[in-house]
Amino acid sequence: MALTSQDIARVANLARLELRPDETEHTLRQLNGFFALVEQMDAVNTEGVEPLAHPAAVLGQVALRLRDDVVTESNQREESQKSAPAVERGLFLVPKVIE
């Protein structure tokens, strides 16, 4: 099945990306080329096969590791905010969302 330009617009919105109209056409062509490759997967019989999300599952290291619920980090707010685009009084600034 081939993607349409509506699919591209829908996915771009979900991914919070903005594509220019000429980019949409180009992306559509490239993604359809790519999904032709992906369709090869249909030929594989995967009935009864458990999905493998992570190599840890075959490494036998499946137990989720927990650490003690204690504070291990010191306050590094200033350093963490050094690379922020807009900060005021220790807060990240974003455009107004609630009128």
Place this chain on the structure above:
Amino acid sequence: MSTDLHDLSVAQLAAKLAAREVSSVELTQHFLARIENNAGLGAFLATDSEVSLAQARAADARLAAGERTPLLGVPLAHKDIFVTRDFPTTAGSKMLENYRSPFDATVVTRLGVAAGAGMVTLGKLNCDEFAMGSGNDNSAYRPVQNPWDTTRVPGGSSGGSAAAVAARLVPAATGTDTGGSIRQPAALTGITGIKPTYGRCSRYGMVAFASSLDQAGPMARSALDCALLLSSMAGPDPDRDSTSLDLPALDYATDLIATGAANTGTAPLKGLRIGLPAQFFGAGCSADVLKTVRGALAEFEKLGATLVDVSLPLTELSIPVYYVIAPAEASSNLSRFDGVRYGHRAAHYTDLTDMYKKSRSEGFGDEVTRRIMIGTYVLSHGYYDAYYLKAQKIRRLIAEDFQKAFTQCDIIAGPVSPTVAWKIGEKSDDPVANYLADIYTLSSSLAGLPGMSVPAGFGEGGMPVGLQLIGNYFKEAQLLGAAHQFQLATDWHLRQPTGI
């Protein structure tokens, strides 16, 4: 052979430092000058001589105090995907231009001078944006040139690491490998690199691409040098990375030296069964690469190894499986770049959603955008089962096929890349052509197996060819040992590009 400092291996430099024949400051100055004189290669994204020299002085102080550890005072550089406090971290993206991390990646800390093995950081190395690419032409800053032919790519995504090691601008470098990003650039530039078992090195502080695949590893000129670095890089990081393996790091280098000395002159690899998957030696691989790889395998036979035929029937399927799973994980990981806490924010926007969209579209390059689109699509409602879940099922079959093959052999071997390095720009607008060239590295990544690239000779245009060795889980020492024996018997890894 010339005895310039930059021609020496990590092991040789460490010995000179330990004997106090050279200081870490002198080494650092020497390599910084070489980096500056070869800036045209584009291997580095950041250097800072003050920071590097301060680290070198600290290493010299440890040496003066009598400390003798295997890497103390030896310089290296990090792929710009590892976050560093003392250097900017861009991940090769405009999104993170001028970003400064408040902390160091675990691998950086473990190798570093403040609390680790004592290596001096010379700077940050160019890479494909967010480690997505096979030619380093997806760097948002500039492409990297291959030192063997500056009109060609060095491979990717750890292309800056590979070019810097091959040009002897650094004795060693770190890289990361999600679908081949250590092995393929190592092959294309004639150096040695190893991707350990998934989870062997901590991912803490590696800018995330595909979390179930990303793995750090060393890149250097020999297996012995890789072993020295890996011994310090690896090991559990239980409080920082929940997927780091609960296995101690081994002293890979001492083992290599011991077995190397014990075996010289005999058939050191007697009993080693090397499996050759038919699917790695088919029509998809160019003749020059096949011939070179077969030549290297004949050398392994001389060393006592036996070659056996094995089958990895889903090799071709590893391409769509990887390019569904990795973008799916990337689309999730890269959602953190929203222009709020760090990274690029657009100058003009109408509201919050518009700010997200404009910031992300301006900050991400074409390939990253494409992969986020693919990932978002395959995870979206109605397509998840057909693509993402299906890919995960085939991923398990691929992992099982490897285990079947490993009942017949100890190590699997084949080419790393179907061709030698191609011309810069040749594939830049053909993503599928780039994806297809990853065929020999993707399956072991999906399974989480360790793999390495070892210089095997030269192909078309006098360009380097790499031999890939894939081991079973946790078998890094076996891979490094086999590669070390090969390098004791051959000199492909000692060949140098001319003019640098």
